């Protein structure tokens with residue numbers, strides 16, 4: 001069967017966690033399309049809901065969380081929100097490869113990496129286990145590791161960066177055509193990170209994948225993503241082609257994130273940290289704009305009306321102040 005890069009359509013997705021104050025949304029009414037063959041990056045500060053959104057793509061949100069509304073349509077699989085049990089287990093790994101944020105700690109400490117690779121293959125009905133091992137060694141080799149040695153190792157014998165690369169190998173090795181990478185390079189130094197991102201791009205192009213990269217590091221998406229989506233307080237505040245969004249950010253939060261990056265060339269003092277802190281589930285405003293407490297463009301309407309995502313060509317932005325400006329110029 002010839003597999004092709006699947007498209008993904010997330011529609012009106014809301015994910016809540018049960019807290020002492022009741023069920024509160026970590027992801028609220030998000031709609032996002034991953035075009036077949038694209039690399040989409042999702043950025044936002046800690047707590048903005050990125051990992052929760054990534055887990056939803058696998059219908060893997062665990063209690064006390066649950067998907068409260070919306071759909072995640074994946075070509076070839078249907079709406080994964082409606083899948084359960086065996087269907088879901090099969091989809092994970094074979095159709096959807098993933099590296100979770102905790103990849104560095106998610107290996108089984110009692111088994112070698114090779115044994116875990118074979119378990120993964122068997123649980124997905126792979127007949128050619130030798131081929132699977134060959135593929136794993138090849139991927140590890142490309143990421144600068146000695147494949148045979150790594151497969152013979154236990155978790156404790158590997159550094160954080162090595163475990164992270166093992167996680168990426170496990171996400172790619174079953175040849176899934178939708179790949180979700182949650183903070184794939186956080187334990188890596190800058191040079192290794194650049195190398196790994198290059199390999200992610202290469203493998204993505206060679207295999208014709210649809211890839212989602214979740215990161216708090218806007219430099220990572222700049223390096224790797226075709227499209228960029230920015231999350232804040234569980235909402236998608238801006239999205240569009242990466243170059244356009246980074247070159248001319250519209251949402252005040254995106255502008256703040258970009259201004260906060262220390263430049264490699266130029267005056268390091270020019271970087272300006274975003275004032276204030278991102279909200280927690282308990283402090284996200286229940287009405288109005290989620291970003292208003294930190295926003296330099298705040299207007300009265302922001303306190304009461306949640307700004308809708310307004311499309312302008314390939315870009316969307318959800319901000320009253322920006323929408324007013326766009327309308328004035330129209």
Ligand SMILES: Nc1ncnc2c1ncn2[C@@H]1O[C@H](COP(=O)(O)OP(=O)(O)OP(=O)(O)O)[C@@H](O)[C@H]1O
Nearest residue numbers: 017026045046047048049050051052053064280281
């Ligand atoms: N199991 C849970 N129970 C209660 N609240 C949770 C749980 N998991 C996540 N949350 C809350 O949901 C919100 C979104 O968390 P999430 O991990 O999705 O964000 P994130 O953007 O990926 O952040 P990080 O980069 O720190 O992982 C946060 O406020 C977080 O505290």
